[in-house]
Every structure is written in C-alpha cells, then in structure tokens.
Amino acid sequence: MTIKTYLNFFVFLLFLLTSKTLAFAQSEEDVDGEVTQQIWLDMYPHLVLGEKWHYIxxxxxxxxxxxxxxAQLFMRPAIKYQYSDILSFQISMSVAYDWSRLNEDHLLITPRQGVRIDWPSFGPLNFYHLLRLEERISYKVSDWSHTVDLIGRYKIFGDYTFKLNERGRFWFISFYAEVFHNPNKKVEFNKNKFRTGIGLGYDPSNDWKYIFMLNWQGSQTSEDQTQISDMIFQLKIYKTLRKWSKYLN
Structure with a gap:
C-alpha cells in the first residue's frame, strides 16, 4: 500500500467522523434548537520523568x-509510558468541580486509562489515535449522593506543520474528531456524544506551544434528553519543563 493510499484513507476516516458528528449536531439542533457558547482555557505542563516516562x-x-x-474548574494529572516510537499508554485521575446558579453543584472524580498510536506520518502531516476508558464518579454536593458511569472514547487527531518564512518559527494546523459512548441512559447531568474541532497553533520554542481551537460538541441533558450543541472557543498552552518536546501530548 502506497503512502498516497494511506493518506487518502486517514483523511477519509477523519472526514467521515467529522461529517457524522456535524450532521448529528445539525439534525438535533433542528429538533431542539438549543445552542450554547463556551470558553475553555487549558494549561499543559509537561515533565520528562525518564527515557520512557512522562508527566502529561x-x-x-x-x-x-x-x-x-x-462553569467548571478541573485538574487532570496523568502519566504516559512511551512503549515505542508510535505506541504509548496513559493513566490519569481527573478531579473537577461543576457549579451553576440554576442546577446542583457536582464534584467529579474520573480515573482514566488510554492507549495512543502515533501513525501514520507524512512529513509535515501527522495523524494520531487515542482510545480511552473512563470511570466517572459524580457526587452531588448538596447530599453527597453519587453515580458511576463507564465511558468509552475514541479520538483521531492530527496536525500539519509549516513556516511562514524560512527563518520564522513553526506554525501548525490542529484538527480532531472524537466520539463518546456511555451505555447509561440515566445520567446526573449532560452526557457528551461527540466533539470535533480545528485550530491554529504556534511553536516559538522547544519550551512553549500555543493552540487556539474552535470546537463543536454535541451533548444530551439528563432531565428530558434534550440535545444540546456547544460552540467552544479554546486556548491551549503547553509548557515543557525539560527540552524534550517531541512527546508533547
């Protein structure tokens, strides 16, 4: 199989996932007509712990x-084991606090396990795959009752790197599509269905990286199963604490 065939296959796969999620979002928006706008700010400190171990x-x-x-505040410490050049394993523990003036506040504790494959790569164009399993424990702060959900996630993402001029710093286009599966039909709050996005990134050095993303997300409410579409404006900031930026996640 030629490189061109591989490239066409993965572009098609990304297009298929993105088209499916956007089509779902459009159809549900036509029915329920509920769309929100969100702002996300994410900071990613990255520390190389050893030749194969990384904090991400x-x-x-x-x-x-x-x-x-x-609104939500969250912290997601995570460790990655780089098994080979293209295969790595991840474990993490997410702790988040959700609050709202209209609904109950929640404390979420979510252990995660993941497998990532960095493949294929075509010069400046790279593709990645991330398969994760989450065990989300949601506590209602008012009485500390809780629910447990098992969530599967698959994400295909990539980037295309370029320079504006010969001496300039690297810029890149970042893109992804992700689907969620939660078999539990009765959840305490909104249940994610899909997420997709595209953005522009800037890499001025080996220590810092900035990405601005425009995301589209589809969710389902807990009370009446209403479908919600979210337009998300996101700023992601990466900081490498040691100069080994090739393993930035």
Missing amino acids: GDFGFRKIVDENSW
Whole structure:
C-alpha cells in the first residue's frame, strides 16, 4: 500500500467522523434548537520523568457564556509510558468541580486509562489515535449522593506543520474528531456524544506551544434528553519543563 493510499484513507476516516458528528449536531439542533457558547482555557505542563516516562497532565477552566450558567474548574494529572516510537499508554485521575446558579453543584472524580498510536506520518502531516476508558464518579454536593458511569472514547487527531518564512518559527494546523459512548441512559447531568474541532497553533520554542481551537460538541441533558450543541472557543498552552518536546501530548 502506497503512502498516497494511506493518506487518502486517514483523511477519509477523519472526514467521515467529522461529517457524522456535524450532521448529528445539525439534525438535533433542528429538533431542539438549543445552542450554547463556551470558553475553555487549558494549561499543559509537561515533565520528562525518564527515557520512557512522562508527566502529561493538565488543568483549566471552562464556562458557558452566560452569568447564570455552568462553569467548571478541573485538574487532570496523568502519566504516559512511551512503549515505542508510535505506541504509548496513559493513566490519569481527573478531579473537577461543576457549579451553576440554576442546577446542583457536582464534584467529579474520573480515573482514566488510554492507549495512543502515533501513525501514520507524512512529513509535515501527522495523524494520531487515542482510545480511552473512563470511570466517572459524580457526587452531588448538596447530599453527597453519587453515580458511576463507564465511558468509552475514541479520538483521531492530527496536525500539519509549516513556516511562514524560512527563518520564522513553526506554525501548525490542529484538527480532531472524537466520539463518546456511555451505555447509561440515566445520567446526573449532560452526557457528551461527540466533539470535533480545528485550530491554529504556534511553536516559538522547544519550551512553549500555543493552540487556539474552535470546537463543536454535541451533548444530551439528563432531565428530558434534550440535545444540546456547544460552540467552544479554546486556548491551549503547553509548557515543557525539560527540552524534550517531541512527546508533547
């Protein structure tokens, strides 16, 4: 199989996932007509612990652009084991606090396990795959009752790197599509269905990296199964604490 065939296959796969999620979003929006705008800020400190071990966690803030609506603070420490050039394994523990003036506050604790494959690569164009399993424990702060959900996630993503001029710093286009599977039909709050996005990144050095993403997300509410579409404006900041940026996640 030639490189061109591989490239066409993965572009088609990404297009298929993105088209499916956007089509789903459009159809549900036509039915329910509920769309929100969100702002996300994510910071990714990266520390090389050894030749194969890396700390890749993140922390940040998310909010719906409405003073009476949902907001979240979160921290997700994570460890990655780089088994080979293209295969790595991840474990993490997410802790998040959701609050809203209109609904119950929640504390979420989510252990995660993941497998990542960095393949294929065509010069400046790279593709990656991330398969994750999550065990989300949601505590209702008012009485500390809780629910447990098992969530599967698959994400295909990639980047295309370029320079604006010969001496300039690297820029890159970042893109992805992700699907979620939660077999539990009764959840405490919104259940994600899909997420897709595209963005522009800037890499001024081996220590810092900045990405601005425009994301589209589809979710389902817990009370009446209403479908919600979210337009998300996201700023991602990466900081490498040792100069080994090839393993930035």
